[in-house]
Amino acid sequence: MTTTQPRTSEDRSNRPGDWVDTAEGLADIAPDRYNMTIPTDRYVSREIQERERETIWMKTWQVAGRVSELPEIGDWKVYQLFDQSYILVRGKDKRIRGFVNACRHRGNPLCTGRGNSKRFLCQYHLWSYDLDGKLRGILREKNLEPIDKGENSLLEVSADTCAGFVFINPDPNAAPLAEYLGAEVLEMLEPYRLDEMITVMDVREALECNWKVVVDAFSEGYHISGIHPQLLRAITIESEKSRYRFLGRHSVACSPFEVANVDKYGPEEQVDGIRELPETFPSLLRTLPRFEELVDEYRVEGEPLVFPEGVTARTVLQRATREVLTGIGLDVSALTDAQMSDNHGWVLFPNFFMTVRAGEATVILAQPDPGGDPNRCIWQITSVMWLPDEMKDVLRAEPIEVEEPGEFKYFEALQQDYEQMPRQQRGLRNKALDHLTLVSEEVVVAHFHSVLDRYLAESPGV
Structure with missing residues (x-):
């Protein structure tokens, strides 16, 4: 399938990443657009898992590698x-x-x-x-x-x-893949040049939870305060600034990256926040040296660091990222400045979740248990990066199949999710709990389940 568009133009108008400037925020999404109550039997019922097998898994395009x-x-x-x-x-x-x-x-x-x-x-x-x-x-x-x-x-x-x-x-x-994904999805993903990225992490492991628990977990940031408190030291996610685009059965969301407490703390504290990010986002290590050089341009010996109007640690990070990626050979001219720093969270139905920003992406795939147990699944974590030729073979990762639970340690935020999801599944097995109640910040979860509902409705007796 050909999805490549011309990459030689330096014209930065009407770039696909500009969608966030006019996209819907939470205030624009009516509370009743999607059903915000989710029946719990779809996480624990073998009968529903069988219906999903026939109406979803045997009927949809899914990533196989x-x-x-x-x-x-x-x-x-x-x-x-x-x-x-x-x-x-x-x-x-x-x-x-x-x-x-x-x-x-x-x-x-x-x-x-x-x-x-x-x-x-x-x-x-x-x-x-x-x-x-x-x-x-x-x-x-x-x-x-x-x-x-x-x-x-x-x-x-x-x-x-x-x-x-x-x-x-x-x-x-099956309809063609291009038709299943849709022209807008293809157009929005193309500038990242994902096809040129190298796999730097590829891990598969059985989890004690339903495959939809995995999709749900990565489709919202509402849980960050509870599960990833360390992130709050470095970044702020403001739900009112989040933007959403629903593309038929698929969706993409973006919560603009901002250094924590940018209004409360000065430039030096903002810079410290950026320095903490590699603990959760290791790929930022290659950008930090240039980031520090750019920050130093604003330093005056013996005086506190001051950024001029319009400059923040965020904008400096964006500039550093663009310069570093361009310097190693990646054409980022079709990506916006915001895409230098902001992760866009993609859900491609049924089981593909991806966070992507300039030069890198992390993909989480959730497959149902091969034996059909609704309380188990297989998850696969694949991280890809754009690398110059001389680094590809050095950093290319071989697939890892985890045999014993807990023997593989993920980076901090991912490890926290890994430990949380089986806990949730244990709660979902309580028979008295017949539904879940979503909040507005979980609208992507609600959209995903609305698509799931449509597919399940094709099954006799539903």
């Missing part, structure tokens, strides 16, 4: 969804295709994990298929009755790529 996982012809990986197994493979024409992971002879799985092959060979009776899924070899074929190879190729499933991600859709009647 990064394009960079399949760089060479013959590279393949298995994508597991409940008890359904699929192969994603890069063919000789360099296109990535998807197939049902089952031999057409007797149904034996062809692959486990990931690898590179010139063909797929079934270990049961040695039938073989090429990278396009065509049946090529049959054991002792001359001694058998004629078999139509064209009618016994691997079963293909829809696969496509966008923004450096591989998507798959099990639905044989």
Whole structure:
């Protein structure tokens, strides 16, 4: 799928990131636009999990990995969804295709994990298929009755790529990925150049909570004061300044970054707030040296630091970020100054959450438990960064599968979420609790569940 737009223009008018200047705030969203009460059975009911399987997971486009996982012809990986197994493979024409992971002879799985092959060979009776899924070899074929190879190729499933991600859709009647995502989503994501970013963290782990608990948790900032109090020392999130854009089944939200207590404290305290951020946002380490240099331009020996009108630690950070990224080769001309500092939180239905700012993004995927237990799920954390060529191989991360709970330590804020979500699931299992009550700051959660409602309504008996 082609989503690339011209990148040579220096014209900064009408950039996709300008959407925040005219987008809705909480005051613009009527309290009854979305249902703010969520039934708790959708987090704990196996019956509802089964309906989700048929009406959502088997019908929607979902991220199955990064394009960079399949760089060479013959590279393949298995994508597991409940008890359904699929192969994603890069063919000789360099296109990535998807197939049902089952031999057409007797149904034996062809692959486990990931690898590179010139063909797929079934270990049961040695039938073989090429990278396009065509049946090529049959054991002792001359001694058998004629078999139509064209009618016994691997079963293909829809696969496509966008923004450096591989998507798959099990639905044989799936609309194209570009149509599912929508033109506005593609336009708004393109300037980040996510397809050029390198994976610097890739961790998968089983969690003791429903997959929607994960989506909900990362769709709102209302919990920061309770779960991430350390962030309040460095940044302020003012809900009245948050902006939202609802794009059909998807959404994007932005709470403009601001140094904590900017009105109360002076420039030196603001600068100290920026210095604390790498504890939660490690990628800022590469920007801090230039940030310090720019701050020093405003220092006068023996006098307190003073910023001129219109300059704050935020604007200095934005300038430093733009200069650093441009200096290492990333064209950020299509991104706004605010996108240098502000994370935009994307929810792509059903299970994709991403925070993205200039030069980096963190993606959280939540998959239902392969065994169908509604009280469990798999989460995957993928962080990507734009890096110059000489740093790509040094910082590129290999996938990590966490076997024992707690053996992998995430960075501070993510670790706090990791510990909170199973706690919430334990509370949700109380039978007397039949619904959740959302507040206005959780409007993205409410929008997500309104989309979920529409899909579930397609199931008989709902």
